[in-house]
Amino acid sequence: MKRAQSSRDRRAFERVRRIARRLGLRFPIDIVFTFNRSTMISYRRRREAATLRMHDVFRDASTEVLEGVLRSCFLPLSRRAAAQCGEAIHGFLHENHRRIEMANLRHHGPAKVIGSAGAVHDLDEVYHQVRRDYFPRKLIRLDLTWSTRVSRHTMGQWCEQAPGINNLISINRMLDDRRVPRFYLEYLMYHEILHEVLPPRLVNGRRIRHFPEFKQRELEFVRFDEAIEWERTAISKLWADWERRRWSGRRRAASGLYLPPEDRRAQAQ
Numbered sequence: 001m002k003r004a005q006s007s008r009d010r011r012a013f014e015r016v017r018r019i020a021r022r023l024g025l026r027f028p029i030d031i032v033f034t035f036n037r038s039t040m041i042s043y044r045r046r047r048e049a050a051t052l053r054m055h056d057v058f059r060d061a062s063t064e065v066l067e068g069v070l071r072s073c074f075l076p077l078s079r080r081a082a083a084q085c086g087e088a089i090h091g092f093l094h095e096n097h098r099r100i101e102m103a104n105l106r107h108h109g110p111a112k113v114i115g116s117a118g119a120v121h122d123l124d125e126v127y128h129q130v131r132r133d134y135f136p137r138k139l140i141r142l143d144l145t146w147s148t149r150v151s152r153h154t155m156g157q158w159c160e161q162a163p164g165i166n167n168l169i170s171i172n173r174m175l176d177d178r179r180v181p182r183f184y185l186e187y188l189m190y191h192e193i194l195h196e197v198l199p200p201r202l203v204n205g206r207r208i209r210h211f212p213e214f215k216q217r218e219l220e221f222v223r224f225d226e227a228i229e230w231e232r233t234a235i236s237k238l239w240a241d242w243e244r245r246r247w248s249g250r251r252r253a254a255s256g257l258y259l260p261p262e263d264r265r266a267q268a269q
């Protein structure tokens, strides 16, 4: 289902389509503005129609920049022309990268916080240990939380917040478990603090989080190899247990929900 278009959208779409017509693009182009954090432009061309998705910031791009976008997505270009278009686009993204971040933060809203004290592990302790060991003199202000959701793949996350609010490190709640060794949590914490120290970089229009310098610094964690090895072998087991518990919990809840009251009493006896 399509969302209703605002007059602001209509103006922006019309402007892009006008430029497209001037470039000789005769097929209809469906335009979508996004708040994607890493992909600034993407497109799809299917015979007689095309979709162009670009970050919301492009609403205010110059005609030259929008021409560059349309040409590099939909026209065959010489190497030289492609490089020129790329330069115009990347220049625009570089100039506006702070605006892009702010727009994304406004759009996605603040991250959820449920607290740093777990049943088994205390994230505050882990954090202070890592700060003492690796960043003793650095001024860092971060908030910590266990994640609200349990994830199979994301063990930790560094969440950038709006100005005036501390950025947040969120650690997968699945890891608040006796079987998770302290050094693995310290590794995760080190990795996420490193995102605060070495924030994402804009490379060819993409925000890169794990750029070469970041990866180099990550190796300074003394038990890096061990941590990666533990992650490789132990996470799937934790996840399997979590899934099993979750499903048996659901079955119990479902049988309680759908039994008529007298049966529920019978079951309780």
Ligand SMILES: [Zn+2]
Pocket: 191, 195, 209, 210
């Ligand atoms: Zn990372």
